[in-house]
Amino acid sequence: MEDTYEIKTIQSALEMQQCLEVALVLRPHLSKSKWSDRITEMVAHEKYTLKGIFKxxxxxxxxxxxxxxxxxxxxxxxIDDLCTLESYRGRGFASQLLTHVRELASSQHMDAVVLDTGFDNHTAQKLYFNHGFALSAVHLHAYLR
Incomplete structure (x- = not known):
């Protein structure tokens, strides 16, 4: 029997908490409390949307x-975040999510889809270039703590 996967909007607090395991692949500095506080703030006040692939x-x-x-x-x-569990990498799930968001942007007649990625994240950069992204800026940070 073949596994089926579905892209769905992540809305419930439980689903948001389930994202933490996936997020830690990209953001290992996050603790459970930091994740909960930040994700709640982002969804409630910053128009942050989460879409997930569910098995x-x-x-x-x-x-x-x-x-x-x-x-x-x-x-x-x-795009703030694009993460896949290590054991599911290389199966095209990140590509599916990027395609989904690009189609959403196109259907809403938006001007662009924009993201930042780390200088040393060559695997992600290859994926983004393959999806039509181009280098257009340098993202700078002045960390305050």
Whole structure:
């Protein structure tokens, strides 16, 4: 019997908590309390949306994004997070989520889909280039703590 996977909007507090295991692949610095506080704030006040790929009740990959307008890029979807559990990598789930968000942006006549990635995250960069992304800026940080 073949496994079936489905992309769904992640809405419940339980589903958001289930994303933590996946998020830790990309964001190992997050604790459970930091995750809970931040994800709740982002969803409630920053128009952050989570879409996940589910295998039965387990979230195996997710994408987190915001719809926003900026002076430099116009009306965009900004992808904050794209994560897949290690044991499910290489099966095309990140590609499915990127395609899903790009189709959403296109259907809403947006100007662009934008994201940042680490300089040393070559696997992700290859995926993004294969999905039509191009280098257009350098993201700078002034950490305060």
């Amino acid at each position: 039965k009740e387990q979230i195996i990959a997710f994408i987190g994004y915001r719809i926003m307008t900026t002076l430099h890029s116009g009306h965009i979807i900004y």
